[in-house]
Amino acid sequence: MGRPSLLALFEVKRFLADRGALAFSIALPIVLFALMVGVFGGDTSFNSTAHVADLDGGDAARKLVERVEDVDGLDVRQYTEAELNDALDRSAVLTGFVIPAGFTGALESGTPAVVRVKRRGNGGDAGQITAAIVQGVADSLASEYELRRALGALVSENVSPEQVELHTGLLLGDARRNPPVRVVSQTLNEQAEEEDILDRLLPGVIVMFLLFSVTLNAQTLIEERRNGTLERLLTTQLNTSQLFAGKFLAGVSRGMLQTIVLLVLAFVVLRIAGPSALAQSAVLALVVSAAASAIALVIATVARTEDQATWGAVFITMFMTVFGGTFFPIGDSGVLELLSRFTLNRYAIDAYEGILGETATLGDATFEMALLGGVAVVCLIVARMLFRVSSEAK
């Protein structure tokens, strides 16, 4: 094993011995991702329960309850009046619906019928939406009863009430299946709608923390320059190029280790992808880690103090994270899209997203891989030209 590889292995050992670095590089991304799943995850469509006390028990009340239950995303839970009042008093329920006795009779006779809505405060957002839905269902039901009653009054003695009921039911059923007025929704950003936000968050969080931990490591390189360990290494059999190569390999190894741990965890916990996607992601992680490690070396060679290195790393990472599409879609044009072209994150996230989503392979990410590899090469050349072992000019 060559000396640069030995040096890189030693650096990984130091990384594993540093609990703070481990917490920042591995535990923190897991916590952040879990929080994001909590905030953005789950079903984003409307779901609620209509809490109903049916004091009428008649045919119209039963139909009202059935039709509310048929509405997508809405369940019905039935109570006695006392139970509903108790739940409202305890704030276990914020909005309740009471179908009073005589509801069916009123609809059949054409007199005004009432459904009472009981609220705690404003009833909550879900309660208000549910109340509007119940209002719509009740209006529709009232129209049907009005129609039946009007038709019943018009029929001749040759037409039985059963026939009136049968034909009215058929007509109304047909109207429900093919309503005369339909409200059609059109989603304008179809592509974004199809993407689960978590599909982008996972690679975004992985790349963000990889950049943070690897570039912040530039500060430790300056610390080593200050405390003399770099210079001491040059009194051994290690030469400057081997030392530089070792530090670069150390950054790559650290980034790879961190990314693979996070990917495997995501695979085990979230079942995000199959083994093939994971293997391809590991190859991609190698290129991303190389680019991040090379950037860290540039920071370490340019910065004069540990503070300069830290703030340089924070600025670069934050810029790339914010404008690289970690937390929101970039879009196809505009200033954000333009700025995103100057970030590693955009290309890394795009490639990870395709591979982990199993909609693309490494072959499809050739452009992104080439670009990230190019960044690594250019930064390595710049860093090697500027690399100093001593805090004094040599």
Next chain:
Amino acid sequence: MAYMEDFLAATGLTKSFDSVQVVNSVSFTVRSQEIFGLLGPNGAGKTTTIRMLSTVLDPDDGDVTIGGHLVAKESDAVRKLIGVCPQELALYPELSAIDNLVFFGRMAGLSSSEAKESAADVLERVGLTDRAKDAVRKYSGGMKRRVNIAIALMSRPQLLFLDEPTVGIDPQSRNHIFDTVLALRDEGMTVLYTTHYMEEADRLCDRIGIMDEGQIIALGTPAELKAQVGDADTTTLEEVFLSLTGRSLRD
């Protein structure tokens, strides 16, 4: 003690940083199996001289030969002969002493088994065998200094550079370091030692070079240097030092 030939020869060493001349045409020799002391006030150029001698820094002018190898052209060969203990605690505090030693041993060209064997030897020599697996950050200042020296001994060097190895430690640790350095010399090692402490140099060094403002201003055995100023039996090395370098404060 019968001295052998010169193991280190520096001729006309010169170094400037940002047009400030830090070392100015320094020439001296260090004989095999002697402890050579390099004394001088702060900013005299001692550490820069050691960095040039130990292949870290290229001189602007002058030559250094160590063990028959020209440092400027045969740095790899020279590095096989030397061990360097810098003034700073140049080690990794989050790792154990044994991990530090084995790592630097591997970097010095030892195999894994050789590095482990050598680490055990040097830990015993500096009295840290019992604490070998503890993280260095948990050590006292004196223990850290001893690990700093132990790292320099890992490759069993023929020439050992010790740059202010006893700064900021208690008398017991300092005494332990003295005994270690003397034992190393007796085993055949050549030592180049810098210090601020005159009694330390008087006790340890076979010969002493006094540096000031980048130049060697006096060179000889402690007795010879004392005789330059007064009675060799009653004059202290500190009096010699102050006499030669003056009493004005240095940065």
